[in-house]
Amino acid sequence: MSLGNSPEDERPFEDGREEAGLSVGRALQQARIAAGLTVDDVSNATRVRIAIVHAIEADNFAPCGGDVYARGHIRTLARAVHLDPEPLVAQYDADHGGRPAPTPAAPLFEAERIRPERRGPNWTAAMVAAIVVVIGFVGFTFVKGGDDSGAGQQVAEGSEAATSAPAAPKPTKNKPADQKPEPSDSAIAAAPQDKVTVQVTATDGRSWISAKDHNGRLLFDGLLKQGESKTFQDNAKVNLVLGDAGAIQLYVNGKKIEDDFQPGAVERLTYTKGDPQVG
Structure with missing residues (x-):
C-alpha cells in the first residue's frame, strides 16, 4: 500500500x-x-x-x-x-545548532619508525688521517736526523711509498631501487593485500561524503568538490555514505567499481579486503 x-x-x-x-x-x-x-x-x-x-x-x-x-x-x-x-x-x-567542524581525515598509513641507517667506516677520512701522520713523521725525521743521508733516503723512500699508496675505495652510494610509477587516476598502485583501500573521486560534480573505519571512527565528513579525491584505508572495512553517488567514482583495492549510481542518489556502502565487494 x-x-x-x-x-x-x-x-x-x-x-x-x-x-x-x-x-x-x-x-x-x-x-x-x-x-x-x-x-x-x-x-x-x-x-x-x-x-x-x-x-x-x-x-x-x-x-x-x-x-x-x-x-x-x-x-x-x-x-x-x-x-x-x-x-x-x-x-x-x-x-539545529549549526554544523560542527569536519573531522580531519585520519592518517591513511601507520607511520613506520625510522631506524637510523647503519653506516660503515669512513675509509676516506681514515686514509687522509694516515697520510697526515706519515707526512708529519717524515718531517720530524728529516729535522732530527738530517746528517744521516742513508736514513734520510730510506725515510724519503718510505714517504714516497706511503704517499703513493692507492687511495682507499670511496664508499659507493646505494643505488635507489627502481622507482615505481606514480598511481594513475584509474587505480591505486600497490594496494596492500592485508588492508582495504578505498579511493573516492568527485568526477561529475561535487558531493558530500562520510567515511568510517571498522570501529565506527569517523575518518572524514565533508564536501568533496569536483576533481578532488580522498583515499581511506583500514585493516578490516571502510563504511561510506555518498550524498550524491552519481557524481562519485570509486576504486576499491585497486579496482574500479562499475556500479551505476544515479545522480542525486544517497548510497551507503561497506567494502572489505580482497576483491571489491559491498559488505
Whole structure:
C-alpha cells in the first residue's frame, strides 16, 4: 500500500509560519506539489523511503538517523523537486545548532619508525688521517736526523711509498631501487593485500561524503568538490555514505567499481579486503 499522495490531495495550509518564512520540510513539500510530483514519485526518483520523505516534509528529521544523513536527504530531495539544496541545508544547520567542524581525515598509513641507517667506516677520512701522520713523521725525521743521508733516503723512500699508496675505495652510494610509477587516476598502485583501500573521486560534480573505519571512527565528513579525491584505508572495512553517488567514482583495492549510481542518489556502502565487494 503506497503512502504517497497525489498533488491534488495536498493543499498548502496557512499558519503563522508563512509570514516568517517556510521551514525546510515545508519548502520541500510546496516545491514538490508545484512540480506536480507525489511522494511516491520523489521516493522512486531518489530511492529515499516514503516514510522518510513524509517525515522530512513534516520537519521531523529523527528517522534520518542523524544530522549527516539528514543533510544528505535534504540535498537529494531538493534536487528532485528542482530546488537549490544549499540554502535549505544552511537553514537546517541554523535550526539545529549549526554544523560542527569536519573531522580531519585520519592518517591513511601507520607511520613506520625510522631506524637510523647503519653506516660503515669512513675509509676516506681514515686514509687522509694516515697520510697526515706519515707526512708529519717524515718531517720530524728529516729535522732530527738530517746528517744521516742513508736514513734520510730510506725515510724519503718510505714517504714516497706511503704517499703513493692507492687511495682507499670511496664508499659507493646505494643505488635507489627502481622507482615505481606514480598511481594513475584509474587505480591505486600497490594496494596492500592485508588492508582495504578505498579511493573516492568527485568526477561529475561535487558531493558530500562520510567515511568510517571498522570501529565506527569517523575518518572524514565533508564536501568533496569536483576533481578532488580522498583515499581511506583500514585493516578490516571502510563504511561510506555518498550524498550524491552519481557524481562519485570509486576504486576499491585497486579496482574500479562499475556500479551505476544515479545522480542525486544517497548510497551507503561497506567494502572489505580482497576483491571489491559491498559488505
